[in-house]
Amino acid sequence: MAMADRMPVSQDQRINGNLDRNSRRWNTGNPNHYDGSEDGSYSFTGLKPGTYTVTFTKPTGTAYTGQDNGTDDKDSDAGPTTGSTAGITLVSGQNNTTVDAGVLRPASLGDYVWEDKNGNGVQDAGEPGISGVTVSLEDASGNPARDINGNIIPATTTGTNGQYQFTNLKPGVVYVVKFTTPSGYQPTSADRAGDDTKDSDANTTTGKAAGVTLTGGQNNPTIDAGYYRPATIGDFVWEDKNGNGVQDAGEPGIAGVTVTLTGTKGDGTPITPITVTTGTNGSYQFTNLAPGTYTVTFTKPANTVTTTEDQGGDDTKDSDASITTGASAPVTVQSGETNNTIDAGYLKSASLGDLVWEDTNANGVQDSGEPGNSWSDSKIRRRNRQPS
Ligand SMILES: [Ca+2]
């Protein structure tokens, strides 16, 4: 008569089994003890008829799988907490090979929340982790997830380098990671990298990643979330009274100038153009921008001439509006950046009076029959380029 079978675990794990003789009749000595074989099989032989309990001692870090979830020759008989079977009665000559124990090796997942400085949805070199971000784990129904032992898993927060990890997870069930957008940040676009180890997985609306199912012993480190801080572009339209292309003391702002922002976010998405108007002091700002590359286009006020751009070697003091298109050069802003150097200067053309004419006979006098002409604007601009 014998009682045997095996624990379906990996071959490098040896399983200990204890056989307790429950029957009062046999409960006179130490329990029998069996050290399982390399393939997980074990047997107790030479038993007398009676009622026995097999107690398994699971490998460190594992948990028993569900009990009695199938036909008796295929299921696990170890109690989930005790490791012990129900009483097993052996009759004379019986060989019972249905007494088994299955264990689960815990799985884990993680692992990173980062600042997507350029907003492209990819973890690039030099982009830092974000600490203190709350990360929670749900099951497929949106309830708090449970670990391999059935306990609810509390939320965690990312460490100083943006890392997080959930351990002791149960294989074979769906886990959903939920990220809470940190204050002052906005989520970057998900699934942009074509490389799951480098992208963001947090849905920009729900903060949730797609559910994952893990196998025993697996670690999934690909569930990450990227965030950016809004960027700002501004900030000044002024009257360049002396026409030197530089914002000098005493040169006033111009109110009511239309300024339009176009461009592309860091993830490659074009933005819907945004239009603002300069305030009474000539200031304007585009706020709450995603990192990206943008163009600022100024609409020239009536009766003005655009001053020459990029004069004086100080971008905070010069004009950036093209004299032909009114547009700035493309400006790239990163997460959290404020760029207040995109300005436009105008001269009031009305003060330049009177008539530009073609002095056909070169006598320096506006003779009758000499035409006024259309190159007045460019002539004025040429004058503006001269040092004051
Ligand atoms: Ca990036």
Ligand SMILES: [Ca+2]
């Ligand atoms: Ca990922």
Ligand SMILES: [Ca+2]
């Ligand atoms: Ca000036």
Ligand SMILES: [Ca+2]
């Ligand atoms: Ca500038």
